[in-house]
Amino acid sequence: MCTMDDAATTTMSNAERRLTFRARHRLSGIRAFTRVHREGVRKPRGPIIVIGMPNDLPHCRLGLSVSRRVGNAVTRHAIKRKLRESFRLLQHDLPGGYDFVIIVRPHATIPMQRYKDQLASAWEAIDATYKKRYRRSSDAEPSA
């Protein structure tokens, strides 16, 4: 039993440490996108606008919206890959349980590190906003 437990904990910790980007990390479907657009918090950061809202999952999900105005298919795809990579590398360093939609505005190409910094900044800002809201509502509830 003891060994079983050990094995379980190691796999868990391994799973937590690994920087994967699977299908479950993707935001999919027009409903999920419009929901985030309508209810989420918008944080513009340079060439990108990050919209975030909490989900009921232990991890975060990412959706990308890059219009044709940004460039041709190759350019758009390159930006998407860099943003996805940024999300992948950041996923365990920042609080989980959010859905994000990133809208990309037309801009000159920049290295991935810049996208990563912008995303981290927006991520923290969104988390702070929801933490504040949660605290306010839990403070207000007992009094009312």
Next chain:
RNA sequence: CGACAUGGACAGGCGGCCGCUGGCCAGACUCUUCGGGGUCAGGACAGAGGAAAGUCCGAGCACGGCAGGGCGCGGCGGUGGGAGAAGAUCCCACACGUCCUCUCGAUCGGGGGCGCGGGUUAGGAGAAGAAAACGACCGCCGAUGGCCCGAUUCGUCGGGCACAGGUAAGGGUGAGAAGGUGCGGUAAGAGCGCACCAGGCGACCGGUGACGGUCGUGCUGUCAGACCCCCGCCGCGUGCAAGGUCAAACAGCUUCCGCUCGUGAAAGCGAGACGGCCGGCCCGGCCGGAAGGGAGCGGGUGGACCGCUGGACCGUGAUCGCAAGGUCGCGGCAAGAGAAAUGGUCGCCACCGGGUGGUGUUGAGCCACUCGGUACAGAACUCGGCUUAUCGUCCAUGUCCGAUC
């Protein structure tokens, strides 16, 4: 050697770390209606293009439509062969037009490039212009007729006017002005006549044919067919978000059961209860099955699976063909995503450009350091073409020619 043209090949390389998609091989945990499903970690393998693009043609495939014919709409357009699944497209030869190539220049020949290229004597629209064809704005003429003046042998003659009229030489407009140039001709002109040139028509000759040649014929405006139109030929529509399968949940529809007792294996039948209708009420008669459940049909929404990658396939050798390509042998299986994988980052090297320093008689070049760059561009059902974009490197072929004056 160099320049230009055409065709072909390649589309920076290697490594570390961290990831993604696919089927395959194996494992742990877990759920299960025992069919299977879920989560996690692992292994080796495979994983964008010559244009994957534009979606412009031609097909396969799918669904819908379809007697036959006509109108309409759309597409194509030199000729003869050939390749091809194809009426897409391509190849060879020829014809026509045009350009280039030698030369101070001209002509002829050779060679090469380019051409969405049937009909403009079937007709129409089109700006400017007087007019695009039954042409007269200016101009020219005014022979002939008219009017006026003079002379007169009374027959006419000379001069004038620009009234009738004649006229396409010249001006102006235009891409184009009555085929062009020259000579004759005329009052002035005009294919009115002639010569040459260009075109049309006819005859003959050559050619399978596009067409070419000769002769005849005064027959002759021209830009536009990437405007309508005419002629010939061809053409159903929509595209994998096509379309098919599956199981859920929820509308809707059909049908059965329905509450009790008897009978019966069951279906059912009989009786009763209940509800509705006839009725003031009862009897009686007729009709029905709420709630709930079973079965069937089933629009739309979301999901899963199929379609979905083995094909007019790729590589290679032989052979046939001028070529496009054909035939045969051998070897191979090569992405299948779905908010959409095929990457991110770091280092080294290669190539190109700039700067600094060194070497070098100046220069060319070489070396070191440093900075920047390394195209166009991303599969979305699959093929065959076309078109467009493209940093550069390499290879192959062709041309850069001749005669006469």
